[in-house]
Amino acid sequence: MSVTALSLPVVAVALSLIAGWLAASLLAVGWLQLVDRRPELDPTAVSVFALPWVVSLAMLLASVLPGDPHTGTVLVCHCLDSMPGWSHLCPVHPERAWPLLVPAIVVLGALLPARLRAVRQLLRLPRGTGGAWPEVVPLPEPVAVLHGWWRPTLVVDQGLWSALDDTEQQAVLAHERAHLDRHDPLMVVVLRAMLVLAPPRLANRVVRRWLDGAERRADTAAAHTIGDPTVVAMTLVRCARLGARQAALSLGWTAGSLESRVQHLLDLPDAAAPARPDVRRSHLVALGVSLLVSLAAVPWLHHQLEHLLNLSL
Amino acid sequence: MPRAPELETKVLETLWTGGQWSVRDVMKAVDDTLAYTTFATVLHRLHNKGAVRRDKVDGAWSYSAAQTRAEALADEVGRVLERARSAPEPLLVAFLDQVEQVDPSALDRLEALIQARRGER
Numbered sequence: 347m348s349v350t351a352l353s354l355p356v357v358a359v360a361l362s363l364i365a366g367w368l369a370a371s372l373l374a375v376g377w378l379q380l381v382d383r384r385p386e387l388d389p390t391a392v393s394v395f396a397l398p399w400v401v402s403l404a405m406l407l408a409s410v411l412p413g414d415p416h417t418g419t420v421l422v423c424h425c426l427d428s429m430p431g432w433s434h435l436c437p438v439h440p441e442r443a444w445p446l447l448v449p450a451i452v453v454l455g456a457l458l459p460a461r462l463r464a465v466r467q468l469l470r471l472p473r474g475t476g477g478a479w480p481e482v483v484p485l486p487e488p489v490a491v492l493h494g495w496w497r498p499t500l501v502v503d504q505g506l507w508s509a510l511d512d513t514e515q516q517a518v519l520a521h522e523r524a525h526l527d528r529h530d531p532l533m534v535v536v537l538r539a540m541l542v543l544a545p546p547r548l549a550n551r552v553v554r555r556w557l558d559g560a561e562r563r564a565d566t567a568a569a570h571t572i573g574d575p576t577v578v579a580m581t582l583v584r585c586a587r588l589g590a591r592q593a594a595l596s597l598g599w600t601a602g603s604l605e606s607r608v609q610h611l612l613d614l615p616d617a618a619a620p621a622r623p624d625v626r627r628s629h630l631v632a633l634g635v636s637l638l639v640s641l642a643a644v645p646w647l648h649h650q651l652e653h654l655l656n657l658s659l
Numbered sequence: 660m661p662r663a664p665e666l667e668t669k670v671l672e673t674l675w676t677g678g679q680w681s682v683r684d685v686m687k688a689v690d691d692t693l694a695y696t697t698f699a700t701v702l703h704r705l706h707n708k709g710a711v712r713r714d715k716v717d718g719a720w721s722y723s724a725a726q727t728r729a730e731a732l733a734d735e736v737g738r739v740l741e742r743a744r745s746a747p748e749p750l751l752v753a754f755l756d757q758v759e760q761v762d763p764s765a766l767d768r769l770e771a772l773i774q775a776r777r778g779e780r
Contacts, residue, residue: 483733
């Protein structure tokens with residue numbers, strides 16, 4: 347294959363990446379503003395941020411699959427039907443994408459390294475090994491964390507665990523069990539994978555926002571299990587105090603996030619029902635429909651893309 | 660065939676049960692449909708990482724876990740916590756979040772709120 351023929355795949359990947367990046371950026375900004383006003387919508391994150399991948403896929407296909415809505419041709423070369431001098435994105439004549447190669451390389455250079463770093467970080471995340479529930483071990487900080495995204499283990503610092511009474515231990519277990527039942531460790535990884543296309547800072551804000559919501563949902567479920575939201579709220583404050591005594595370890599919490607969680611628990615009715623799962627059937631149906639619509643729009647998108655590229659060259 | 664890190668975990672889980680293990684013993688315990696050399700490679704890699712110890716017994720390597728399961732887990736979680744502290748990206752699902760500042764007066768106020776709520780019921 348000649349170098350000029352290689353220009354089409356490079357251009358296609360660059361166009362796909364820039365479309366996904368733009369869609370993810372706009373969606374992240376919009377989603378963050380929306381959930382600030384409507385916090386109950388934060389479970390939509392995983393489904394919403396699958397959309398940039400749909401856009402990216404549609405753009406990739408539109409870049410390499412010829413189609414002309416005027417002539418009704420799809421998946422065939424329509425170069426001869428077009429105006430002379432008209433630049434094409436055509437797998438039959440891949441060398442015609444040659445003038446776009448340099449801008450495509452610039453786009454890839456700007457967007458690809460951060461995406462690759464994000465993927466590498468995801469691949470390094472521990473899968474977990476399962477095991478005892480909880481694993482009480484001495485940790486450098488007084489924390490209770492779910493470790494591993496595939497087979498999570500609840501790992502609790504020995505000092506923290508021995509300082510909690512039975513009821514408080516039950517509250518911590520109920521909270522972490524709720525995370526496990528809702529597959530939150532897996533969902534964090536899926537969400538981060540969805541957000542690979544977004545700018546890292548925006549992606550972190552979205553994940554942070556989703557995690558805040560996930561903690562509130564686990565608190566709600568724990569309150570339901572324990573039967574008294576104030577027990578969970580008091581356990582949060584107690585854990586905070588235990589961490590506070592070890593100031594040298596710099597463990598604490600934002601007053602805002604702790605306060606909002608306690609307030610959320612105090613606002614719950616005594617018989618709080620556990621929250622529904624994040625990914626619902628309706629979300630998957632909506633995602634499937636958007637995928638079908640995007641695929642159906644590929645010939646039109648291809649045509650418009652060629653217009654746009656010819657205008658810009 | 661399990662992926663390499665998955666196989667490493669399975670091998671470690673076997674070694675964590677205690678005692679000295681030959682490559683063939685590990686192979687029998689984990690999955691004897693895989694090649695002997697696969698386990699020899701995995702054990703060699705784990706030894707290079709410091710996760711297992713090895714001694715020559717009758718001319719063959721005999722392996723044991725360098726740490727208990729709890730110690731290995733504590734080390735791994737410690738590394739994740741360290742990374743979460745230094746990197747801006749959120750990594751964990753924790754009972755309480757990690758941040759910089761502690762405000763005891765805020766805790767007093769929250770505790771008073773909870774007690775007040777309990778008094779109302």
